[in-house]
Amino acid sequence: MGYQLVNLLGGLLIVTSTMVVISKSIKVAIRWYAVQSLILVGLLATLGNVTGASELLMWAVSAFVTKVVLVPLILSYAYRKMGEPSDLGLSSGIKPAWTICLIAVEVAICFAVVTQIKLPTAEVATPALAISFAHFFVGLSCIITQRNIMKQIFGYCLMENGSHVTLALLAPTAPEIVETGIATDAIFAVIIMSVVVLKIWRTYQSLDSHDLSDLKG
Template identity: 55%
Template sequence: MSMFGYPLVNVLGACLIITSMMVVLARTGRAAACLYSLQSLVLVGVLASLGAVTGSGELYTWSATAFATKVVLVPAILLFTLKKIGGEVPVDLPPKLNPMKSVALVAVEVFVCFVAVSGIDLPTAAAVKPTLAVSLAHFFIGLTCIVIQRSIFKQIFGYCLMENGSHVTLALLAPQAPELVEIGVATDAIFAVVILAVLVARMARYARTLNADDLCELKG
């Protein structure tokens, strides 16, 4: 199983990078929410595959929790926020970088993470170094999403990508971690998304803009 399982984990890790780029490059908030749900489904596959390879029953619980929270609940919260905002203010603002520059920047980040991981010698991550590099790259991809997006609604997805990356890193390095750890990670993510969604909705209602450049000029 391990001969088949670890390559599968690494293939799914590559899919995480592809789907994260799709989230960053999505033209609309609705498309980004749907693509984030797709990426989270890939994350569920990574966790379940790791569970099968390592024999960790905890990871099966993690995958079920991730499905409920990341595939279903978080996208639903974001789509509800979009519906609540309605047409009051523009949500789908163009990013600060064009798609080609964004892809090039992400490629550099992934390369740097692969170089960094190549020097790590951990028994728990020896067979899944590509996926470990991907999980670390997710932090920088999420940060990139926050920096290049003008729409503060789309910036929420940057946080979500960073959180997905930390989720995978934890699963790779500590597959036997108790379910309580997963509950803590999932709960923090949901509360953070709810708070950010409420802030975005209030900004749309009172500031009448979701443009981060405009909001930087607010005083007090």
């Protein structure tokens, strides 16, 4: 029952990732990311209870502070500084329906790969492990297909969430300092990227990557 819940939460992770990518508003994307991070906390706590790894319970607490609270606050602050015009008139490089199909293909490929891995975790949590791997490609797809550079930050965040799940599934007893280090790096990365985006907005009044031709070398 425990691993079934882990797999269910993994499924919800990919659903929320899809919503983050296809959201047309930065504000909505931030909310979906916060929801995903809350699901990640639940997954870590459930996995910690199933495996008896107290380290994962500390990971869950750390993830709540950094991912559910701090990262959305940082992104929301940047968005408030720019206002709603920052996400108007921009569209993805591909249509939402094609984005959903692309994510489905990425998950299917990762699922096929995971079924070939001979590890205890891969046998009992195949869907969750496949989805954690797929998050790297989902995040990369978000970075590549989104014209709004603020939305591209979410691609990095999705990749980072996927790495957390992968690490938790494959090394549940890893020291808390490992997770803390990853989370701290992520927060500083989001802060730096948000500052850069704010400076671009104040200079060009646009977050459309197609308008930033002056940045080309």
